[in-house]
Amino acid sequence: MKTLKAMFKSNIRQYGMVIALVSIALLFQIITEGVLLKPLNITNLILQNSYILVLAIGMLLVIITGNVDLSVGSVVAFVGAIGAILMVNMKVNFFVAMIICLIIGAIIGAWQGFWIAYVRIPAFIVTLAGMLVFRGLTMVVLKGTSIAPFPEAFTKISSGFIPDVFGGQGAHITTILIGVLLSVIIVIMELNNRKTQLKYNFEVPPIGFMVAKLVGIIAVILYFSFVFSSYKGLPNILILLAVLIVIYAFITNKTVPGRHIYAVGGNEKAAKLSGVKSEKVLFWVFVNMGMLSALSGLIFAARLNAATPKAGNGFELDAIAACYIGGASSTGGIGTVVGAMVGGLVMGVMNNGMSIMGLGIDWQQAIKGLVLLIAVAFDLFTKSKSS
Numbered sequence: 001m002k003t004l005k006a007m008f009k010s011n012i013r014q015y016g017m018v019i020a021l022v023s024i025a026l027l028f029q030i031i032t033e034g035v036l037l038k039p040l041n042i043t044n045l046i047l048q049n050s051y052i053l054v055l056a057i058g059m060l061l062v063i064i065t066g067n068v069d070l071s072v073g074s075v076v077a078f079v080g081a082i083g084a085i086l087m088v089n090m091k092v093n094f095f096v097a098m099i100i101c102l103i104i105g106a107i108i109g110a111w112q113g114f115w116i117a118y119v120r121i122p123a124f125i126v127t128l129a130g131m132l133v134f135r136g137l138t139m140v141v142l143k144g145t146s147i148a149p150f151p152e153a154f155t156k157i158s159s160g161f162i163p164d165v166f167g168g169q170g171a172h173i174t175t176i177l178i179g180v181l182l183s184v185i186i187v188i189m190e191l192n193n194r195k196t197q198l199k200y201n202f203e204v205p206p207i208g209f210m211v212a213k214l215v216g217i218i219a220v221i222l223y224f225s226f227v228f229s230s231y232k233g234l235p236n237i238l239i240l241l242a243v244l245i246v247i248y249a250f251i252t253n254k255t256v257p258g259r260h261i262y263a264v265g266g267n268e269k270a271a272k273l274s275g276v277k278s279e280k281v282l283f284w285v286f287v288n289m290g291m292l293s294a295l296s297g298l299i300f301a302a303r304l305n306a307a308t309p310k311a312g313n314g315f316e317l318d319a320i321a322a323c324y325i326g327g328a329s330s331t332g333g334i335g336t337v338v339g340a341m342v343g344g345l346v347m348g349v350m351n352n353g354m355s356i357m358g359l360g361i362d363w364q365q366a367i368k369g370l371v372l373l374i375a376v377a378f379d380l381f382t383k384s385k386s387s
Contacts, residue, residue: 016378017326017342024346028353035356036349039231042224047158047303049348050237051076051296053341055319056326057248058292060340061285063323064252064265066332067123069286071112071130072293072319076312078134079105079297084147084307087154094154102294108134109290110283117282131316139309148306158303161232162239172233179225183218190214237299249337261285266333321368322347325375346371 028036035041055072062069079101086097108130115126149155166173190210197204204210228234252258263271264278272278296315301307326343328335347368354364 017339017346017375021342021346021349024353025349028349028356032353032356036353037227039227041352041356042227043231043235045348045352046235046238046241048352049344050158050241051300051303052315052318052322052347053241053344054244054292054296054299055315056322056340056344057244057337058289059316059319060323060326060328060335060337061248061252061261062123062289063320063328064261064332064335065282065285066265066268067116067282067285068320069112069123069127069130069289070316071108071127071134072289072296073312073315073317074131074134074138075105075108075290075293076297076300076315077138077307077309078108078141079294080301080307080311081138081141081147081309083298083301084150085141087150088147088307094151098154098298101298102291105294105297106287106291108293109287112290113283113286116286117279123286138311142307142309144309146306146308148304150302150305154298155302155305156236157240158237158299160236162234162236164233172229172231175229175233176225178234179221179229182225183221186217186221187214245337245341252337257281257284262333318344318347321372321375324372330376330380343375 025036055076059069059072082104083097083101086092086100087094092100112123112126112130115121116123161172162174164172164174166177190213194204194210205213228238252261260271260276260281263274263276264281268278297312300311304311322344323335323340324330324343325346326335326339326341328340328343350368350371351364354367
């Protein structure tokens with residue numbers, strides 16, 4: 001029991017947000033009379049929030065270092081515009097155009113990372129300048145108009161679904177099998193993790209707790225596999241998101257660069273004394289943010305099937321809110337990729353639920369602002385209690 005209490009206390013931010021997500025989803029499911037969790041609506045929920053979730057992954061690393069990036073919305077618009085010029089006007093192959101756009105995003109991140117890491121200008125100022133610069137450049141590049149349509153193969157990134165290799169009638173068999181396979185992988189990983197912890201005499205939760213946790217996770221995975229299979233199967237963008245989550249969760253939890261990011265965010269001076277090159281860490285975190293902003297820009301352009309000067313407006317605020325709601329600390333050094341995804345889904349479910357209810361955008365903004373305020377206040381409260 002003591003172990004369970006200690007576990008809950010040390011992970012209260014993450015557990016709190018998961019409980020909040022489930023509660024909000026159930027609340028809107030009841031209010032909307034079952035519309036929220038219909039297969040079509042869940043698919044739309046993923047498609048509508050995918051670009052914010054991609055941004056939230058990059059923003060999380062920035063926030064862990066104790067900084068913030070206000071330029072991501074403008075970079076999304078700028079890269080979308082460049083992509084449109086390459087694919088629509090110049091007829092460049094969509095795959096080559098995407099590679100070029102990702103490189104441009106990385107260069108933008110390197111530009112901003114240089115001023116922040118090596119010249120020591122606060123990230124708030126540099127990225128505020130970047131927000132104005134890239135919004136202006138978007139207007140220049142697009143000349144105030146929209147460019148459309150994109151090649152069909154490119155739009156499939158945001159609107160396509162994985163094919164059913166088994167040709168199921170009435171149900172997408174491939175999606176169900178992926179759900180089962182994912183469940184098996186999670187069970188094996190959890191068992192191996194427990195075995196390793198026991199080997200090194202770490203304290204582990206009771207076996208009953210682990211079984212209950214696995215049953216809950218597998219039930220959720222299989223439920224959503226069934227839901228997706230009853231519509232058109234897994235969206236392509238969900239596969240891309242899953243790959244990104246696995247890669248970045250691995251980097252932040254299991255690699256030396258990941259530990260350096262947390263160290264710089266926790267205490268930069270102490271990290272430097274320990275041999276961490278904080279300038280290099282900050283620089284590469286912003287390069288990564290630029291590249292993920294470019295990817296998000298491509299996903300958004302593919303979803304709209306157009307590049308517009310107003311694209312990406314407010315995206316930076318949604319990404320920052322997703323990280324804070326998901327448990328990232330406003331003072332840096334704390335946060336997880338999975339937490340940021342949960343935070344992004346909290347925002348997405350609220351947006352979707354309130355839209356179904358017919359609530360105006362003004363009320364939606366006000367409610368989301370209050371949720372963000374409560375999340376940060378909760379973070380500061382739990383931090384003061386633990387100290």
